[in-house]
Amino acid sequence: MQKIVASLRSILRPMRFVVLAFTCALLLLSNALPAAAIESYKSNPQEATDQLLETQRRTDESASKPPLGLEETQKRTSGGGLNEVQGAADVEKMNRPENSQQATSVEEEVSNFLKKVTGNQ
Numbered sequence: 432m433q434k435i436v437a438s439l440r441s442i443l444r445p446m447r448f449v450v451l452a453f454t455c456a457l458l459l460l461s462n463a464l465p466a467a468a469i470e471s472y473k474s475n476p477q478e479a480t481d482q483l484l485e486t487q488r489r490t491d492e493s494a495s496k497p498p499l500g501l502e503e504t505q506k507r508t509s510g511g512g513l514n515e516v517q518g519a520a521d522v523e524k525m526n527r528p529e530n531s532q533q534a535t536s537v538e539e540e541v542s543n544f545l546k547k548v549t550g551n552q
Contacts, residue, residue, distance in 0.1 A: 482520045
């Protein structure tokens with residue numbers, strides 16, 4: 432019985448190194464490249480600076496005043512705004528069910544990427 436266990440250990444010892452190396456490589460790649468398969472829009476850093484400055488101005492204004500009342504909050508958000516400070520800035524860029532019907536899901540992007548990599552187009 433001891434000979435069987437000893438021979439089994441001697442066979443599995445090199446495999447232990449391979450499994451350990453594979454696990455380390457998998458952890459390294461999954462942490463280093465978490466979203467490599469997803470192609471996203473890369474914006475220009477100078478884009479939308481004016482909207483951000485206006486939002487910052489309103490934020491500073493709101494922070495220096497006492498909290499807004501119910502009527503003022505409702506008035507500021509009545510035009511479809513996200514909140515009383517930001518208003519409707521970039522509301523058209525926000526992902527909602529109404530504007531996301533033709534969007535490509537993450538699963539579809541990963542599937543397309545894997546098809547390209549494996550050559551199954």
